[in-house]
Amino acid sequence: MSVHNELKKVTTNTLLRMKTQQTKISMLTAYDYSFAKLFDGAGIDVILVGDSASNVMAGHDSTIPITLEQMIYHAQCVVRGVQRSLVVVDLPFGSYQSNTEIALASAIRIMKETGCHAVKMEGGEEIADSIKKIVSAGIPVMGHLGLTPQSIYKFGTYSVRAKDEDEALKLRQDALALQNAGCFGLVLEKIPAQLAQQTSESLRIPTIGIGAGPHCDGQVLVMHDMLGINTAFNPRFLRKYANLHEQINSAVAQYIADVKGGDFPNATESY
Ligand code: KIV
Numbered sequence: 614m615s616v617h618n619e620l621k622k623v624t625t626n627t628l629l630r631m632k633t634q635q636t637k638i639s640m641l642t643a644y645d646y647s648f649a650k651l652f653d654g655a656g657i658d659v660i661l662v663g664d665s666a667s668n669v670m671a672g673h674d675s676t677i678p679i680t681l682e683q684m685i686y687h688a689q690c691v692v693r694g695v696q697r698s699l700v701v702v703d704l705p706f707g708s709y710q711s712n713t714e715i716a717l718a719s720a721i722r723i724m725k726e727t728g729c730h731a732v733k734m735e736g737g738e739e740i741a742d743s744i745k746k747i748v749s750a751g752i753p754v755m756g757h758l759g760l761t762p763q764s765i766y767k768f769g770t771y772s773v774r775a776k777d778e779d780e781a782l783k784l785r786q787d788a789l790a791l792q793n794a795g796c797f798g799l800v801l802e803k804i805p806a807q808l809a810q811q812t813s814e815s816l817r818i819p820t821i822g823i824g825a826g827p828h829c830d831g832q833v834l835v836m837h838d839m840l841g842i843n844t845a846f847n848p849r850f851l852r853k854y855a856n857l858h859e860q861i862n863s864a865v866a867q868y869i870a871d872v873k874g875g876d877f878p879n880a881t882e883s884y
Contacts, residue, residue, distance in 0.1 A: 623658050623699040625731060625753045625797040631658075631830070632819040638831025640701075640821050641839070643694075644670050644687045648836060650694030657698050659821070661733065661833060662688045664703040664763070669837040676762045681708045681719055688727035700729040701755050706763040709734055709743055716743035720752050733800065735761040737787025741794040748795030756791035758784055759825065760803035773824070775804045788812050788820075800833060801825040803850070824850030 621627075631638050640659035643649040644666045652660055666687050667679035681704075688702040702723050709716035720732045731753035734740055744754050759774045768774075775781045784804065791799055798819045801809050806826020813820040813829050822829030834851065837843040841856040871877035 622697055625699065628658070628699070628798055628819050628831075629817075632817075638819055638821060640831055640833035642666075642833070642835045643691050644836075646690045646694040648694075649691040649698075649700075652836075653695045653698045658831070659833075660691060660695060660698045660700050662691050662700065662702040662729065663733075663835065664705045665835050667705075669835060669843065675765050676703075677706050677765070679705045681705055681722065684708075685723060685726050688723065688729050692728040699731065700727075701731045701733050702727060702729045703733045709740065710736075713743045713746045716740070717746050717750055720747045720754075721750065724752055731755055731797070733757055735763045737783070738790040741790045744791065744794040744796060753797045754795065755798045755800060755821075756788075756796040757800040757802065758787050758791070758804075759801050762802075771803070773803050773805065775808055781805075781808050784808065785812055785815065788816060792816050792818050801829060824848065 628638055638658050639656075640661055641652050641657050642661045642663040642665055643652055644662060649660055662684065664676040664679050664684065666684070667673045667676045670687070671679065671683070673679070684702060684705050688700070692700055704716070704719050704723065708719035716734075723729060723732055732747070733755040734744065735757040737756075737758060744756070747754050760771060762771075765771070775784045785808075788799060796818060798821060799816065800821050800823065801812060802822075803824035806828060809820065809822055809825035810828035819830035821831040821833050823833050835843075838846055838851050839854050841853040841858050842861070844858045868877070
């Protein structure tokens with residue numbers, strides 16, 4: 614049994630405690646049973662069923678098209694593979710922006726139909742009322758500020774956010790609004806490291822950075838990017854921990870050669 618299996622389940626309180634104790638939080642995305650089981654077994658603290666599934670699982674060029682039903686399907690698969698990690702699921706575009714009732718109904722569906730532990734929502738002050746409503750129904754909410762991919766057509770680019778003072782001030786105010794609305798944590802995506810540090814230090818709740826420098830309380834990456842499955846995405850913030858694209862490519866090429874050459878299966882692989 615690994616050390617991680619002896620540890621208690623990660624909860625939102627665990628994350629708050631980790632911030633107080635200055636223990637960094639590890640988070641990765643996953644979208645299916647097999648990878649979720651691997652990541653959970655390896656000891657990851659938080660698994661995010663991100664709406665990046667729209668890109669890396671479905672092949673869309675943004676997170677806009679993925680539906681609530683599709684997110685629920687991915688989350689159900691992930692939850693079946695997890696014993697210890699906290700599972701957070703993105704509310705997809707269109708499932709919470711209209712009004713607080715719709716937001717609550719979407720969050721309830723995700724919690725009831727998947728067995729996950731929390732939801733994540735993109736946006737600041739403008740979604741604070743919906744967050745309050747969802748939190749008061751007993752559902753933990755993680756916020757998401759900085760680069761918010763669901764608003765890509767409003768901003769027009771995936772470049773670094775909050776580089777000027779006005780935007781930086783707005784981000785810090787939004788972060789406080791999300792904490793006051795009851796968020797238990799906050800993703801900070803693609804913002805200057807110094808702003809992420811100031812924001813993290815000003816909050817009681819943990820921040821999880823992606824392209825937001827080393828001073829956040831934790832880090833998150835998209836699994837396909839950090840495992841080197843996706844070769845086309847190479848932003849400065851991404852560290853690749855494996856080169857699965859090459860390994861999978863050569864494994865499949867070898868399999869094809871073995872099948873075509875009559876080498877597979879051999880006698881010991883046959884009944
Ligand atoms: O959908 C996602 O994968 C995310 C992470 C990039 C934080 O929101």
